[in-house]
Amino acid sequence: xxxxxxxxxxxxxxxxxxxxxxxxxxxxxxxxxxxxxxxxxxxxxxxxxxxxxxxxxxxxxxxxxxxxxxxxxxxxxxxxxxxxxxxxxxxxxxxxxxxxxxxxxxxxxxxxxxxxxxxxxxxxxxxxxxxxxxxxxxxxxxxxxxxxxxxxxxxxxxxxxxxxxxxxxxxxxxxxxxxxxxxxxxxxxxxxxxxxxxxxxxxxxxxxxxxxxxxxxxxxxxx
Amino acid sequence: xxxxxxxxxxxxxxxxxxxxxxxxxxxxxxxxxxxxxxxxxxxxxxxxxxxxxxxxxxxxxxxxxxxxxxxxxxxxxxxxxxxxxxxxxxxxxxxxxxxxxxxxxxxxxxxxxxxxxxxxxxxxxxxxxxxxxxxxxxxxxxxxxxxxxxxxxxxxxxxxxxxxxxxxxxxxxxxxxxxxxxxxxxxxxxxxxxxxxxxxxxxxxxxxxxxxxxxxxxxxxxx
Numbered sequence: 001x002x003x004x005x006x007x008x009x010x011x012x013x014x015x016x017x018x019x020x021x022x023x024x025x026x027x028x029x030x031x032x033x034x035x036x037x038x039x040x041x042x043x044x045x046x047x048x049x050x051x052x053x054x055x056x057x058x059x060x061x062x063x064x065x066x067x068x069x070x071x072x073x074x075x076x077x078x079x080x081x082x083x084x085x086x087x088x089x090x091x092x093x094x095x096x097x098x099x100x101x102x103x104x105x106x107x108x109x110x111x112x113x114x115x116x117x118x119x120x121x122x123x124x125x126x127x128x129x130x131x132x133x134x135x136x137x138x139x140x141x142x143x144x145x146x147x148x149x150x151x152x153x154x155x156x157x158x159x160x161x162x163x164x165x166x167x168x169x170x171x172x173x174x175x176x177x178x179x180x181x182x183x184x185x186x187x188x189x190x191x192x193x194x195x196x197x198x199x200x201x202x203x204x205x206x207x208x209x210x211x212x213x214x215x216x217x218x219x220x221x222x223x
Numbered sequence: 224x225x226x227x228x229x230x231x232x233x234x235x236x237x238x239x240x241x242x243x244x245x246x247x248x249x250x251x252x253x254x255x256x257x258x259x260x261x262x263x264x265x266x267x268x269x270x271x272x273x274x275x276x277x278x279x280x281x282x283x284x285x286x287x288x289x290x291x292x293x294x295x296x297x298x299x300x301x302x303x304x305x306x307x308x309x310x311x312x313x314x315x316x317x318x319x320x321x322x323x324x325x326x327x328x329x330x331x332x333x334x335x336x337x338x339x340x341x342x343x344x345x346x347x348x349x350x351x352x353x354x355x356x357x358x359x360x361x362x363x364x365x366x367x368x369x370x371x372x373x374x375x376x377x378x379x380x381x382x383x384x385x386x387x388x389x390x391x392x393x394x395x396x397x398x399x400x401x402x403x404x405x406x407x408x409x410x411x412x413x414x415x416x417x418x419x420x421x422x423x424x425x426x427x428x429x430x431x432x433x434x435x436x437x438x439x440x441x442x443x444x445x446x
Contacts, residue, residue, distance in 0.1 A: 041264045042349050042378060043370025070350065072376050094380065096319065096350040124377070125350050126265050127293065127319040146369035146392065147266025153295050154347070155265060157317065169369065175395050 004076040005088045007109050009068075012101035017132060021100035024107075024135030034117045034218040035103075037136035039158065042124035044144040045168045047075045048201040049210075050119060054083040056211040061116040061218055066090055066106040068098055068123050075121065086111065097128040100135040117218050126151070130158040137221055140164040145178045152186035159190035166210060167198040227299040229312045230332050232291075235324035240355060244323035247330075247358030257340045257444040258326075259437070260359035262381065265347035267367040268391045270298045271424040272433075273342060277306040279434040284339040284441055289313055289329040291321055291346050298344065309334065320351040323358040340441050349374070353381040360444055363387035368401045375409035382413035389433060390421040 028035055040046050047067075054063055065087040067075040076089035090106045092098065098106075103120060110118055120136060122129045141162045143151055146169060152159040159165065165187050167180065180198065187194050195213060199206030251258055263269050270290075277286055288310040290298040299312035313329045315321065321329075326343060333341055343359065345352045364385045366374055369392060375382040382388065388410050390403065403421065410417050418436060422429030 041266065041347075041370075042374055043264060043367075069377055071379050074373065074376060094350075094354070096348075123350065124264075125319075125348055127317075127346065127348050128351060131317070144266075144369065146367065146395070147264075150297065151265055153297060154292055156294050172369070172395065172398050175398060 004073055004080055005109055006073050006091060007088055007106060008091050008093060009095070009098070009102045009105050011095065012099050017099045021133035021135040024100050024104055025137065028135070028137070029221070031112055032222045033112050033115055034221045035134070035136040036117065036119045036214070037122055037134045037139045038119055038142070039122045039129045039139065039162070040124060040142040041126050041147055044142045044147065045201045046121050046124070046142055047078055049142060049166065049168060049199065050079060050121065051082040052201050052204050052207045053210055053214070054079070054085055056207060057215060058083060058085055060215060062114055064110045064115040064118045065121065066110065066118065067121045068092055070094055070123065092123060096123055096125055097132050098122055098134055099132040103134040116222065117214070126155040126158045130161050138163045138217060140166065142166045142168050143183070145169040145172050145176050149179045149183035149186065152183070152190050156190055159187055159194070162191065162194060164195045164197065164213065167196065168201055170198050170205065171200045171203055227296055227303055227310055227312050228332055229296050229314060230329055231314050231316060232318070232321070232325045232328050234318065235322050240322045244356035244358040247323050247327055248360065251358070251360070252444070254335055255445045256335050256338055257441045258357070258359040259340065259342045260345055260357045260362045261342060261365070262345045262352045262362065262385070263347060263365040264349050264370055267365045267370065268424045269344050269347070269365055270301055272365060272389065272391060272422065273302060273344065274305040275424050275427050275430045276433055276437065277302070277308055279430060280438060281306060281308055283438060285337055287333045287338040287341045289333065289341065289343045291315055291344060293317055293346065315346060319346055319348055320355050321345055321357055322355040326357040339445065340437070349378040349381045353384050361386045361440060363389065365389045365391050366406070368392040368395050368399050372402045372406035372409065375406070375413050379413055382410055382417070385414065385417060387418045387420065387436065390419065391424055393421050393428065394423045394426055
């Protein structure tokens with residue numbers, strides 16, 4: 001069966017997370033490893049999106065995944081069995097976010113020699129994870145159609161810190177009052193430079209564009 | 224236009240939140256005011272549910288609402304214009320939860336003499352709000368169908384502390400892989416005594432049962 005390594009993450013003792021995150025980024029740059037921090041609400045489709053995405057890029061670059069969760073290892077098991085790539089589960093023990101030191105504890109359990117890209121699936125939460133730099137090269141977030149297009153108004157920091165906003169579950173657009181143009185406008189109000197990619201992780205629609213974005217990012221980072 | 228009072232909530236200075244919450248509950252009991260703490264993920268439909276619910280009960284009991292949000296006053300304005308009942312907006316200034324003292328800061332701006340029931344719409348977050356007793360008589364949460372039936376596995380504390388779980392957006396059940404029986408099983412794994420009420424806030428289906436539950440609760444509290 002698909003057994004995954006489960007890491008119990010300890011609370012950080014470092015006071016200066018910003019400095020620590022910058023150090024981690026520098027170390028990853030030196031090793032040629034790109035770290036993506038993926039955030040979202042619970043149930044927006046992070047894991048399904050990752051499976052679609054990884055199956056498109058795993059032949060081109062070497063990928064590893066860290067799945068943060070308060071409890072359970074369902075996500076890491078799902079990723080491993082659906083993509084075959086190495087996946088570790090990080091248990092935060094009730095903590096609502098990951099900072100750079102906690103991310104480092106996870107990375108200590110990833111074979112970085114064998115990875116061009118490590119994706120960190122952060123705890124499902126639109127508030128706290130946005131406050132902590134994990135040391136990732138980029139922050140990405142998934143907003144799903146059922147959550148509503150007004151979320152950038154209500155969770156300003158999350159949308160300010162994200163370089164990429166993926167709009168997921170576009171297949172159910174006909175059943176929800178979700179205005180995708182308004183959503184773009186609100187996202188760009190928070191971060192004018194944010195890239196926005198609409199997808200449907202269930203059917204795979206739009207995931208090629210997401211894969212292209214990420215492959216270009218990783219290539220650029222490794223130069 | 225519908226103007227609402229916006230309260231900037233300050234960080235609490237009390238060390239013992241549990242004690243403070245118990246004190247607040249006792250004070251509310253003495254004044255005959257029932258406080259409901261409503262939690263959920265972002266976009267699960269808290270505000271729409273409240274509008275449907277309040278329009279069913281406002282002729283029977285006196286209701287007031289406190290809308291907690293990191294930023295913006297869209298929810299309080301929406302509640303006030305759709306139901307006509309008094310609504311204040313609590314700004315948490317980035318904080319991811321409310322504790323008893325912060326709830327008290329909000330209650331100081333509600334006319335408690337004119338209220339049998341105060342509903343606190345907590346910050347949209349399945350993690351942090353579950354950790355803090357607000358002083359409410361009951362905790363309720365909304366899980367919407369698009370979020371998936373596995374959420375009680377992944378956010379154990381939230382489902383452990385909730386007396387009522389509302390399953391919202393049942394109208395889109397045909398479009399999602401949501402197993403309502405599995406959901407019931409997982410909820411009861413976390414809290415065997417939890418009441419579960421499926422509704423569709425958009426169409427109003429099931430909201431009568433929710434109104435009945437709440438009216439009985441308030442009646443019982445005021446005895």
